[in-house]
Amino acid sequence: MGLSRAYRLATMAVLLSVMAACGGQGARPAPSASPPVSPSSSPAPTEAALVPPAADPIAALPANLRPRVPRFAPPPPATKVTLPTNGTAAWLSRIPTDQKVAFITIDDGWDKNPLALKLFQAANVPITLFLEVNAISDNPAYFAQLRTAGATIQNHTISHPVLKGRSYAFQKHEICGGADQLAKLYGDRPTLFRPPGGAHDTTTLRAAHDCGMKAAFFWKEATNKGKVFYQEEHVVKPGDIILMHFRPRFVDDFLAVLNAIHQAGLTPARLEDYIP
Template sequence: MAPPARTVTATACTLLAAGGLTACHDTRSPQAGRSPTASASRGTTRHRRPRSTRTTARPKATRSTNPASRTLPDDGPLPPVISHVPVRSRVVFITIDDGWEKDPAFVRLVRDRRIPLTLFLTNAAIKDDYGYFGGLRRAGALIEDHTMTHPYLPKLSYARQREEICAPADIYTRRYGTRPTLLRAPYGATDRTTLRAARDCGMKAVFFWREVVTNGRIAYQSGRRLRPGDILLVHFNPHMTADFERLLHTIAEQGLRPAAVRRYLPARYFRS
């Protein structure tokens, strides 16, 4: 039986970031612009060989060359990196990134079916229509931080990383009334400086994922089934409603249901 949520521990990604390395997961390369692809790779540590996947690798994990990651004082514990939530229930967690595409029907779907979501929003993608995501928030979605402009954070100084993380949190606080406390780094790329900047911006955890969803279809990390506690990564896209219906059908077919991450992680992760 899986341990209860209060025993959430640092994942392999945490170890990677704490070692000053660039970490894990994303479906897009820094050159990919606004359009998500169907590929992702799983993060690895220096202590074991990476598992093979059927997806395309994101930017390769490398030792950080950011001088700030070696010179900044360590002013307390760094936020944990979470890619899986230990649960006893047959639930999974749907997260949606960026916000470039805004399908009105998708808001109705989420509201009418009461689907719990966590949105990691990039301010550059949503600034033309903050109200759209306000509608999703009123339907129950959490609004969290995915930086201002979606840069590859380990290439930036501490000051620039902090600006990229803090600025959207400030904007979303004013726009939506609550401050984000969870960060998803663009391309899943973090180093120790990223974790420091995230902590100093009030982030309580850095969120990764296990499975990637493209066009409503799941790219599994292993096997052909989801596991309870998996975090699914979706991107807003022009066919969001139809794709999401397909995803919900697959989740239900496997005897699982989407759940609100707030109910399964300790309350400290959501206190700003």
């Protein structure tokens, strides 16, 4: 066989193999200035390559806030607390657990910072909102948006009165009324309660129970103007409940709480998951 005929036959074989690899449609690979890389030497796609930067919720924050949002591991499976059986709601300032978790709770609802939704999405942690009906009545949709980022809504009365020392009827009206109105606004009736200022008495816990509240809560740490205030040691402990408010410096407060939890080696968990 002459050299020219052999060369033509080899060329035809290569063309046929390319057509077969392309499904027999005659498609040709795009020209390339560099030789192809074999599959065995191709680098694995990185997370950045798989997820465009715009899909990262932290990237949606202002640039000065992005480094201040810590990353957390998922919380462990919850261990349920034991509730009273004497006709009163439980009273808790810390969840009795050795698990490395803490609980973020935010009260009232007066100041509605437009960055809250993006912060919640970027942090991607469980948060419990104890909402006062009067405080949210001008814009209940704001808190419905926060629910889409994983927040849950619980009860903080209608008008934020000091309950301690008031009559059973008064306390029951504020607690039941708050739960009922939040149910109308958001579809789910709260089962957890925080008395305004934490002030309560045995009547409060009885009225809360009669209104369907399983537990009422105090706190171990609180934050204001970007500072965390501790009742005990200068560190968040496993099971601690942390108090925030919807205040003008909401962004600083929220970031301070996240970083206090992170520095303690804990991760935020959902308060509701620990209540039977």
